[in-house]
Amino acid sequence: MRAIAIAEYGATPALVDVPRPEPGPGEILVKLIAAGLNPIDWKIAEGRLKDAVDASFPLILGQDGAGVVAQTGPGVTGPRIGEQVYGAFQGVARGLGSYAEYTVAAADGPFAPMPAGLLYTEAAAVPTAGMTALTLVEDAGCGPGRTVLIVGATGGVGQCAVQLAAGAGARVIATARPDMADELRRLGADEIVDHGVGPLNRRVVAAHPDGVDIVLDMVSDRQGTERLAQLVRPGGVYLSTTWSVNPDAMAARQIRGGNPEVRPSAELLGRLTALIDAGGLEVRIERTVPLADAPAALLDNRAGGARGKTVIRI
Ligand SMILES: NC(=O)c1ccc[n+]([C@@H]2O[C@H](COP(=O)([O-])OP(=O)(O)OC[C@H]3O[C@@H](n4cnc5c(N)ncnc54)[C@H](OP(=O)(O)O)[C@@H]3O)[C@@H](O)[C@H]2O)c1
Structure with missing residues (x-):
């Protein structure tokens, strides 16, 4: 073959x-x-x-x-x-x-x-994008009253995470270059921040002086993660798919940090099937x-x- x-x-x-x-x-x-x-x-x-x-x-x-x-x-x-x-x-x-x-x-x-x-x-x-996004959004506790910054929102995992976080009732800030801004709004993002223009943390804090509750990060390295963690309010959550979170450093800021390793399963896929069939994920x-x-x-x-x-x- x-x-x-x-x-x-x-x-x-x-x-x-x-x-x-x-x-x-x-x-x-x-x-x-x-x-x-x-x-x-x-x-x-x-x-x-x-x-x-x-x-x-x-x-x-x-x-x-x-x-x-x-x-x-x-x-x-x-x-x-x-x-x-x-x-x-x-x-x-x-x-x-x-x-x-x-x-x-x-x-x-x-x-x-x-x-x-x-x-x-x-x-x-x-499968991988959907299972990862579902795991992140649920692990982080995205829901009503929570503001979540999604870094890497234009990618496979990011686009799913935008839809699932918005569907759970969270306020979604999504990174996107201008060519994808409208598409991410259509998928449920409330705000777009262009990661190609200046430091991301400064641009987000200008609009959210009190910070955000959750960061779902599909992109950053350790240094970038430490910078973005300054945006997260005490009691918040920072999850990375690129193993860039140092949980101890996050704990020192009173943030729960994690690097979830997504385990593919028939159960997660079954839940994605149900979401897709119901029109809750594309x-x-x-x-x-x-x-x-x-x-x-x-x-x-x-x-x-x-x-x-x-x-x-x-
Ligand atoms: N831990 C796990 O279990 C797990 C599971 C799935 C995926 N992952 C990892 O998660 C990462 C993302 O996966 P994916 O499938 O979503 O990748 P992808 O489809 O290739 O998308 C990556 C996206 O990130 C954007 N991007 C790049 N640099 C950026 C920056 N500085 N700020 C904001 N956005 C930026 C890219 O657009 P531009 O280049 O135009 O900026 C692109 O749209 C990969 O490293 C993957 O290996 C881990």
């Missing part, structure tokens, strides 16, 4: 021909129709998990995917062959991922039936590319400037 894989950590991702995986006991074979691209994909290619997991090479890239159950292994009672599923399919230890024609997953793994009415390309864009696809163009798309994402999700047509 065709797949995008790396021969070793640090190697350039390339289109390869590899054997189709076989589902073992308790496993399913998924014929993938689309894969969603996430920053973690190029981070894994660069070796981010080197010390955490023993990888199998060639390692197929890709966490997010959507497709059809094509075969079930011994002992599987569900899902059924032909069911449309979406979820998280990166299996570093077995060299499996979603940038491939087929992948194998545990029958009770982190996937769920696709939301009704979504195309495969749309469903593939949802995921904006910036572009769709053929499988052979995935390596170039990974480079583009690494360079920055995402305006939504990149989806790979298998």
Whole structure:
């Protein structure tokens, strides 16, 4: 089957021909129709998990995917062959991922039936961004009476977080360059701050002299985080997806700080399905590319400037 894989950590991702995986006991074979691209994909290619997991090479890239159950292994009672599923399919230890024609997953793994009415390309864009945003918004306690600053709001996680925080009743300040301001307002942001013009913390404090209750940060490094933490009122929350929070430094400011590591699960995906079906969440696809163009798309994402999700047509 065709797949995008790396021969070793640090190697350039390339289109390869590899054997189709076989589902073992308790496993399913998924014929993938689309894969969603996430920053973690190029981070894994660069070796981010080197010390955490023993990888199998060639390692197929890709966490997010959507497709059809094509075969079930011994002992599987569900899902059924032909069911449309979406979820998280990166299996570093077995060299499996979603940038491939087929992948194998545990029958009770982190996937769920696709939301009704979504195309495969749309469903593939949802899992990581949606599960991460849902985890952040709930962990931080976004809700009525809370003002939340979302840093990196134009990206995949950020756009979901804007919708979920606004849907929970919070007042949302979103970072965006001017080309995305209207789109983020449409998604529920109350205020936009252009992160390309001057220091972000000064611009936010000018409009909010008493600070904000919550920062959800998809971008900053440690220094940037320390600067932005000055905006958070005592008793507030600062969560980072880039491991930039030092919880002790936050505690010294009377802020709860954290770096939530999102664990993909069928339960989280099921909740996203319900939100999407109810019209409470949409995921904006910036572009769709053929499988052979995935390596170039990974480079583009690494360079920055995402305006939504990149989806790979298998
Ligand atoms: N810990 C976890 O479990 C977890 C889960 C999911 C994602 N993540 C991480 O979270 C990060 C975001 O993921 P994503 O999928 O949302 O990425 P993405 O889709 O590539 O979006 C990143 C966004 O950040 C914007 N941005 C860049 N610099 C900025 C700045 N200084 N201020 C404000 N916005 C800025 C970019 O636009 P411009 O370049 O135009 O500014 C872009 O829209 C990645 O590092 C990813 O690996 C972690």
